[in-house]
Amino acid sequence: MAKTPIDAELVRSLAALLDETNLTEIEYDTGTIRIRVARGGGPVAVHHPHPAMPAHAAHPVAQPALVPADDANHPGAVTSPMVGMAYLSPEPGTPKFINPGDMVTEGQTLMLIEAMKTFNPIRAPRGGKVTRILVTDGQPVEFGEPLMIIE
Numbered sequence: 001m002a003k004t005p006i007d008a009e010l011v012r013s014l015a016a017l018l019d020e021t022n023l024t025e026i027e028y029d030t031g032t033i034r035i036r037v038a039r040g041g042g043p044v045a046v047h048h049p050h051p052a053m054p055a056h057a058a059h060p061v062a063q064p065a066l067v068p069a070d071d072a073n074h075p076g077a078v079t080s081p082m083v084g085m086a087y088l089s090p091e092p093g094t095p096k097f098i099n100p101g102d103m104v105t106e107g108q109t110l111m112l113i114e115a116m117k118t119f120n121p122i123r124a125p126r127g128g129k130v131t132r133i134l135v136t137d138g139q140p141v142e143f144g145e146p147l148m149i150i151e
Contacts, residue, residue, distance in 0.1 A: 011037060023082070023116060027143045077146040078125060084115035086147065088137045096137075102130045104150060111148075113141060124150060 014026050014037040025038040080086070088096045088111050097109050104110065104124045112119045128150040135147050 006035070011035060021118075021120075026082070029144050074146070074149050076128065076131070076149045076151045078110065078122070078148050078150060080113060080141045080143060080145045080147055081122070082113055082115050082120065083143050084113040084120070084141060086135045086137070086139050086141045087112040087114065087119070088133070088135075098130050098133070098148075100130055100133055104128065104130060111135075122147065126150060 010028065014028055014035065018024070018026050018037060025036065027034065027036040029035075088098075090097070090112070097111055098104060105127045106124055108124045109121045110124055110130075111122050113122055114120070130148055131151050132149040133147070134149070135141060135145075141147065
């Protein structure tokens with residue numbers, strides 16, 4: 001297998017993002033390369049050419065709902081920028097941020113993803129109509145997983 005050169009500047013940018021967000025791990029995936037930067041005993045950068053084998057969890061974890069391939073490749077898909085738990089409302093018992101059929105504007109909060117006890121707002125990358133929400137409240141999500149479709 002031929003090795004792909006590692007983009008050192010990208011790794012530095014991801015490490016800086018780790019510091020800014022106080023995360024311990026971040027993963028970047030273009031479909032052809034995957035880079036994971038993690039903090040632990042020191043900064044570690046791992047480069048995995050695709051296809052990568054999924055890691056097995058040490059403890060049973062609720063599996064996210066399978067998303068049809070057309071949703072993952074939909075041009076209006078809003079994907080998760082991190083691993084965490086998706087929340088559709090700001091607090092339990094309050095109305096959802098958005099519902100299918102709602103019109104949203106660029107920058108509007110769509111949901112929250114909790115990662116390392118921090119609630120991160122997921123904002124609309126563009127304006128449009130929310131046609132589908134692909135996750136449920138409290139569902140674990142993976143990096144790059146489609147969360148909803150905005151058309």
